[in-house]
Amino acid sequence: MKPVKLLLATSILMFSTLGFASGGLGTNTDSDYNIGKNAFKHKLYCQTCPLEKKQLDSEVVGEILDSLSTQGELASTLTDKERLAVIHFLKKRFNIL
Numbered sequence: 001m002k003p004v005k006l007l008l009a010t011s012i013l014m015f016s017t018l019g020f021a022s023g024g025l026g027t028n029t030d031s032d033y034n035i036g037k038n039a040f041k042h043k044l045y046c047q048t049c050p051l052e053k054k055q056l057d058s059e060v061v062g063e064i065l066d067s068l069s070t071q072g073e074l075a076s077t078l079t080d081k082e083r084l085a086v087i088h089f090l091k092k093r094f095n096i097l
Contacts, residue, residue: 036089
């Protein structure tokens, strides 16, 4: 292989590896956020869902988080992964630490 082609191939490989290492294709946190958002929208916050499009304020979100954290009634409609992802989504969406 010629030196220029070898250098080009090495550079491409190095930059593509850096993209994956830095979360270039999305991180677990982004994935959890999206899973939680989707589960919340389709399993908890629709017209026929347990929350029936309630007005969301800090008090209601706190109650939802409490129910999900203690595996209350709302948690029964979700898988464990969805439940944890919804908790992550709500905390991030409503800036709750």
